[in-house]
Amino acid sequence: MNRKLLDKLCCPFDKSDLQVQVFHETEDQQIVEGILNCPSCERYFPIIYGIPIMTPDQYREKALELPSLKRWGLELDVDRESFRLEKPLAQKELEG
Numbered sequence: 001m002n003r004k005l006l007d008k009l010c011c012p013f014d015k016s017d018l019q020v021q022v023f024h025e026t027e028d029q030q031i032v033e034g035i036l037n038c039p040s041c042e043r044y045f046p047i048i049y050g051i052p053i054m055t056p057d058q059y060r061e062k063a064l065e066l067p068s069l070k071r072w073g074l075e076l077d078v079d080r081e082s083f084r085l086e087k088p089l090a091q092k093e094l095e096g
């Protein structure tokens with residue numbers, strides 16, 4: 001996805017602005033891998049193969065997303081049904 005699209009994206013649930021952490025970006029500012037995070041409802045939306053996964057919770061397959069999230073070093077509560085990060089992204093960046 002083009003980095004410029006970030007300005008237009010908001011949380012599909014509460015319309016809050018999203019935070020982003022980029023893991024892989026091409027020279028022409030296409031984000032290939034990253035994660036979006038909603039500070040309001042704390043949901044995360046991974047960007048995998050350049051596609052932001054922003055479908056409703058019930059249509060998401062956690063098992064498909066987990067390998068990418070683990071590779072990115074993100075901690076998740078896998079037992080919970082919700083799509084929320086264990087730690088906020090900002091905190092993670094500080095440790096990094």
Ligand SMILES: [Zn+2]
Nearest residue numbers: 011014038041
């Ligand atoms: Zn939200």
